Amino acid sequence: MTNTASIAKGLEGVLFTESKLTFINGTEGILTHLGIPIQEWAENSTFEELSLALLNGQLPTAAELAQFDADLKANRAIPEALTEIIKGMPRGVHPMQALRTAVSYLGLLDPQAEDTSAEARRAIATRMIAQFSTIIAAINRAQEGQDIIAPRMDLTHAGNYLYMLSGKEPTAEQARLFDIALVLHVDHGMNASTFTAIATGSTLSDMYSCITSAIGALKGPLHGGANEAVMDMLDEVGTPDQAEGYITKKLDNKEKIMGVGHRVYKYFDPRSRVLRDYAEVVASKEGKSNYYQILETIEKVVVDRIGSKGIYPNVDFYSGTVYSDLGIKKEYFTPIFALARISGWCASLIEYTGNNRLLRPDAVYTGATDAHYVQLQDRQ
Numbered sequence: 001m002t003n004t005a006s007i008a009k010g011l012e013g014v015l016f017t018e019s020k021l022t023f024i025n026g027t028e029g030i031l032t033h034l035g036i037p038i039q040e041w042a043e044n045s046t047f048e049e050l051s052l053a054l055l056n057g058q059l060p061t062a063a064e065l066a067q068f069d070a071d072l073k074a075n076r077a078i079p080e081a082l083t084e085i086i087k088g089m090p091r092g093v094h095p096m097q098a099l100r101t102a103v104s105y106l107g108l109l110d111p112q113a114e115d116t117s118a119e120a121r122r123a124i125a126t127r128m129i130a131q132f133s134t135i136i137a138a139i140n141r142a143q144e145g146q147d148i149i150a151p152r153m154d155l156t157h158a159g160n161y162l163y164m165l166s167g168k169e170p171t172a173e174q175a176r177l178f179d180i181a182l183v184l185h186v187d188h189g190m191n192a193s194t195f196t197a198i199a200t201g202s203t204l205s206d207m208y209s210c211i212t213s214a215i216g217a218l219k220g221p222l223h224g225g226a227n228e229a230v231m232d233m234l235d236e237v238g239t240p241d242q243a244e245g246y247i248t249k250k251l252d253n254k255e256k257i258m259g260v261g262h263r264v265y266k267y268f269d270p271r272s273r274v275l276r277d278y279a280e281v282v283a284s285k286e287g288k289s290n291y292y293q294i295l296e297t298i299e300k301v302v303v304d305r306i307g308s309k310g311i312y313p314n315v316d317f318y319s320g321t322v323y324s325d326l327g328i329k330k331e332y333f334t335p336i337f338a339l340a341r342i343s344g345w346c347a348s349l350i351e352y353t354g355n356n357r358l359l360r361p362d363a364v365y366t367g368a369t370d371a372h373y374v375q376l377q378d379r380q
């Protein structure tokens, strides 16, 4: 019988494939895509460019990027039948549930959905990347009882999303800030949702099934759902002067703090540093939110108290303050994560299924042995 000591609980440290897309050094807090540091992507690139770079496995030329940008714009609109489904969804559902259902329905409307060839997967990926933002904005508007706003073709992916939320064209600064947030969330190696997409894809299932599975995995508060949970925590804290006492008590009670800790990073997640810097700029400029000050205090206490255990802020810690300052409601923070991560899911899925092997780990059996069936009437 296998020794239970050989179990990699939570699959920690298990290597199951090779990838050329994303590298993470968790002890030094380094993240690169195609070998390029995340800070350089955030400073110089766009959601569109990073998405294409990951799909192609290399930096695109100007012509390739212009073509991809045109393809995304041409695919922004969603089918009328899906708009009707979104409008008819019950009010008050979690937007991640609504997104999961909408993407699943989108698959029903796509005549190419069952084609699992590399070419079809790539074409579907482009359409899904384009349509995620329209779907999420439509869910947001419908859930608020507002008319759905059609996408505009003259705005960037990030700018168009903000436009579809409010009907107002965002400032260049707002659109760029949101774009940077998207860039920071596009991909992150074999995280739970990407792994889930790949696990589904490894059975040679269709793209819509893979992405629907990934949305479900991202939703949980130990993964993408933590950004919303951080905002719940900030609302619970209330004011900056309460932050230290609140978090000290939680740590004393051995409660988990949302937005900190990571399976791979045992130091600052580099994305959290970029987001913190933007959150600080927005907070000082607009003088708007207490959120930044509360987070600063929480970060300090957490790092002092449990930094030695490798617990530091992750990407979800500061992202919500940035979204909140852009006027986005907390229930939509995780859908926005999906809006960005769709590119990483698709790129990783296409990479994996290009050299596919069914994913099927094992468990150490610890149940009964030598048992026999007992008739119902003979059981105690």
Ligand SMILES: CC(=O)SCCNC(=O)CCNC(=O)[C@H](O)C(C)(C)COP(=O)(O)OP(=O)(O)OC[C@H]1O[C@@H](n2cnc3c(N)ncnc32)[C@H](O)[C@@H]1OP(=O)(O)O
Binding pocket: 010, 191, 221, 222, 223, 224, 226, 255, 256, 257, 258, 259, 260, 261, 262, 263, 264, 306, 309, 311, 314, 315, 316
């Ligand atoms: C985009 C993303 O998915 S980033 C992650 C988003 N998730 C969160 O922010 C939720 C909060 N964080 C967590 O729950 C965890 O840190 C996870 C799930 C992300 C990673 O967990 P794991 O790698 O399984 O770490 P594990 O649960 O084994 O914890 C190791 C130790 O750190 C502690 N720890 C881990 N995370 C936290 C936290 N958020 N707050 C307080 N203590 C923590 C654990 O209590 C444990 O301590 P112990 O050894 O004294 O028992």
Ligand SMILES: O=C([O-])CC(=O)C(=O)O
Binding pocket: 187, 188, 189, 190, 191, 192, 223, 262, 263, 264, 314, 315
């Ligand atoms: O890598 C992980 O486990 C979680 C994460 O930070 C991400 O998906 O962005």
